[in-house]
Amino acid sequence: MEKESVLSGMRPTGRLHIGHYHGALKNWVRLQEEKDCFFFVADWHALTTAYDDVQVIQNSVWDMLIDWFAAGVDPEKATIFIQSHVPQHAELHLLMSMMTPLGWLERVPTYKDQQEKLAGKDLTTYGFLGYPLLMSADILLYRASYVPVGEDQIPHVEFTRELARRFNHFYGREPGFEDKAKAALKKLGGKRDKAYLDLRTRYQQDGNLEALEEGRALIASSQSLAAADRERLLGYFDGRGKQILREPQALLTEASRLVGLDGQKMSKSYGNTIMMREEPEVLSKKVKTMPTDPARVRRTDAGEPSRCPVWNFHQVYSTPETREWVQAGCRSAGIGCIECKQPVIDAMLAEQAPMHERAMRYVQNPKLLRDVVEVGCERARKVAEETMGDVRAAMGLAYS
Numbered sequence: 001m002e003k004e005s006v007l008s009g010m011r012p013t014g015r016l017h018i019g020h021y022h023g024a025l026k027n028w029v030r031l032q033e034e035k036d037c038f039f040f041v042a043d044w045h046a047l048t049t050a051y052d053d054v055q056v057i058q059n060s061v062w063d064m065l066i067d068w069f070a071a072g073v074d075p076e077k078a079t080i081f082i083q084s085h086v087p088q089h090a091e092l093h094l095l096m097s098m099m100t101p102l103g104w105l106e107r108v109p110t111y112k113d114q115q116e117k118l119a120g121k122d123l124t125t126y127g128f129l130g131y132p133l134l135m136s137a138d139i140l141l142y143r144a145s146y147v148p149v150g151e152d153q154i155p156h157v158e159f160t161r162e163l164a165r166r167f168n169h170f171y172g173r174e175p176g177f178e179d180k181a182k183a184a185l186k187k188l189g190g191k192r193d194k195a196y197l198d199l200r201t202r203y204q205q206d207g208n209l210e211a212l213e214e215g216r217a218l219i220a221s222s223q224s225l226a227a228a229d230r231e232r233l234l235g236y237f238d239g240r241g242k243q244i245l246r247e248p249q250a251l252l253t254e255a256s257r258l259v260g261l262d263g264q265k266m267s268k269s270y271g272n273t274i275m276m277r278e279e280p281e282v283l284s285k286k287v288k289t290m291p292t293d294p295a296r297v298r299r300t301d302a303g304e305p306s307r308c309p310v311w312n313f314h315q316v317y318s319t320p321e322t323r324e325w326v327q328a329g330c331r332s333a334g335i336g337c338i339e340c341k342q343p344v345i346d347a348m349l350a351e352q353a354p355m356h357e358r359a360m361r362y363v364q365n366p367k368l369l370r371d372v373v374e375v376g377c378e379r380a381r382k383v384a385e386e387t388m389g390d391v392r393a394a395m396g397l398a399y400s
């Protein structure tokens with residue numbers, strides 16, 4: 001089958017912690033095996049709220065990329081890039097701003113929510129209001145089918161779908177669609193173009209659904225086709241024409257069950273994090289000193305795992321047998337808290353050892369890191385430029 005595309009971004013706000021790993025990166029690593037993935041550093045997004053503190057962004061970008069690679073995100077499998085290195089994001093944002101109703105932006109829930117949450121900061125800015133539009137441009141530029149996001153970002157994907165529909169409604173099919181579809185057909189080569197046309201006739205004249213399936217499979221299996229040509233052939237097959245922008249679907253990433261060292265949400269601002277590439281001694285110390293069930297004052301007091309943040313770590317990191325051992329041992333005061341924490345420490349260290357290893361070559365060689373990311377940026381620009389060619393033409397900007 002055709003590899004469907006996936007796009008997701010992350011703001012550069014500092015080194016990543018294990019909450020980021022379990023909440024997002026682990027999922028990216030899985031997705032890169034089955035889909036054509038684009039993952040990018042959303043540095044322009046960070047500016048929408050951190051416009052007065054740009055140092056953080058600069059300092060975070062490369063470290064964050066190393067954390068991605070440490071997690072197992074593979075630049076050979078996925079396209080990794082930096083948003084500001086692909087100026088097409090800005091161009092699409094600008095062009096779509098022409099047809100984006102202000103009311104739609106004002107109604108996006110994060111607009112009011114964030115303004116209230118970050119009350120100390122002036123967020124009555126043009127950039128902040130337009131942030132969901134920038135996100136839409138990110139997604140539509142790559143004609144992404146799927147966008148893995150957390151729950152808070154779902155309205156942004158919904159906004160993107162509405163905007164894509166509005167765009168396609170205004171600017172419709174691309175000019176010269178038939179000719180372009182026929183040119184794409186030639187690229188199928190060999191006898192495939194003839195097979196395509198036969199199947200198309202069977203589908204369009206007789207409504208033969210098997211022919212539709214076969215036709216789609218044929219297009220999907222033509223590896224050398226560019227994404228735009230693939231769209232054209234799909235659209236030509238069923239008589240839709242080519243949609244200029246694709247409506248994406250949100251892929252809800254299940255919220256990580258991991259909480260911080262103190263039982264609150266893991267967050268840098270609460271100072272309760274374990275980093276993804278934590279020094280082993282620091283990691284051990286953090287877990288050893290974390291609070292436990294307050295009822296266990298003495299070693300002989302029985303405890304209750306559900307009141308203890310260590311138990312939360314066991315739920316993520318331990319086998320069913322270990323969890324059984326914790327439950328029984330805690331409630332009977334059969335085990336001590338230090339003892340109880342050891343399997344968690346061991347599991348975390350085991351998780352992080354390959355991360356340190358994968359990160360090492362980039363930490364030791366910043367030039368390699370930049371080169372690898374540059375290859376990704378180049379690839380991203382190529383795909384983005386292809387979409388922009390269609391968008392410009394559709395909006396009457398392809399003068400000759």
Ligand code: TRP
Pocket residue numbers: 007008009010011042045134135138139147148149153
């Ligand atoms: N808005 C996302 C966040 O703040 C980051 C992001 C920007 C993004 N562009 C995106 C995520 C496109 C998915 C797709 O976390």
Ligand code: SF4
Pocket residue numbers: 292293296303304305308309310311326329330331335336337338340341
């Ligand atoms: Fe928490 Fe384990 Fe101590 Fe029970 S024994 S209070 S689960 S650390």
